[in-house]
Amino acid sequence: MDYTFQFGELLPYSDLIARGVLSTVILAIVTTVLGCLLGTLGAAARAGKQTFLSRAVGVYVELIRNTPFIVQLFFIFFGLPTIGIKLTAGEAGLLAMVINLAAYSTEIIRAGIESIPKGQLEAARTLGLSRTQTFTRVVLPPALEKIYPALTSQCIIVMLGSAVLSQISVEELTFAANFIQSRNFLSFEVYMVITVIYLLLAILMRQGFKLIHYFMFPNLRARS
């Protein structure tokens, strides 16, 4: 194996890689915020009584969780223009990621909500809290606390999944890697660097989640 590694050859492309990292980070942040918000709403709808809304959310969750992400992405980007809904590659990619994360987080958060003993709900209602107050003050905080690690992992999975967006010409990190590789054919060097960057992003994201956890659950912190 007489091969000389040429990591120096990547330097002219550092701008492209930096822009790729930025796009991936922005995609990850927006997706995480919107996906978790929608997931909470979806979980609230699903955890309650069987209504039309809860069934509709159920269908949505099953549909997204049982189809491949890339197919959802292609459907939004290539399929929807046929019926007049034309999104740019970036918009289509972001939409696909949010829809995907929202479905998974709905299920994760619902699991948390269902783990709250019924007695707590009854106690809250007896104390005169309204349904909304019961949900936001009594049910949701411990529910989120319980499923927090699972939710963190799911958000990281979706961030890593953004690599697929390079297929529809979104210029994120994997796009940068493929672009450079198609110009200088240094596959090992390029993908090595990109792998390390993704690893760092995932670690950073996990640390970020820990920080949010620290500020989000002050009561639980004091107790433990």
Add this chain to the structure above:
Amino acid sequence: MMSVFKSCLKFVGLIGLCITALSANANQLDEITKRGMLVVAVPQDFPPFGSVGSDLQPVGYDVDTAAYLAESLGVKLELVPVTSANRIPYLQTRKVDLVISSMGKNPERERVIDFSRAYAPFFLGVFGSSDAAVASAADLAGKTVGVTRGSVEDLELSKLAPEDAVIRRFEDNSTTISAYLSGQVELIATGNLVAAKIAEKGNSRGLKSKFIIKNSPCYVGTHKGDTELLTKVNELIVAGLTSGKLDELSMKWFNAELPAELKL
């Protein structure tokens, strides 16, 4: 503790063996004859060069050229479908012996693989619907052009297009074509024969030639340093051009004879 050390040693030994095996590929032509199989990378999303036929087998000019080479060498043929972006890595990592995938030549590629003589004609151009007012590279300003990442048309277009032209780079040719047909890009840069094939299939948008980017005939690619194999491939291409075998294939797939300059 000892057993762990032993298994580590075995593992290192195994890696050593693999590396020796890798560096022991003296002559790829002999290797092909010995295993009785020619492994060729062909396109699957690039009609008429290579596409998937109704029986799900690859068909096209490149596929027939590969079959002709295997037949002349007296070995069986194994086809490996590849995309524009991954065909050179396939060759570099020796997953295939040859790349016959409507591949054009440029200095960047010549640094990493070897090229045979040309075996098929190819013109690269920018195509779009008849109402798009584009006649030269300068007219691309403010327009979105789809192109397959890493292809010769990508490299050329990146040089020619003005600053404010938006070049959208897709993973493979079928995605690029889908992007045009679904209206995600206004124009595409691709080969003349491919564009003709798309237009022939008929679609709402139509596809007219706007301007020619480059005359870029197709070459067979070999792993860097496989001199014996390359010489043999060149001999067979010349033989195919003289005997009229390749003309026959050209009539079959392009509805035209090969241009005279290819036979020089």
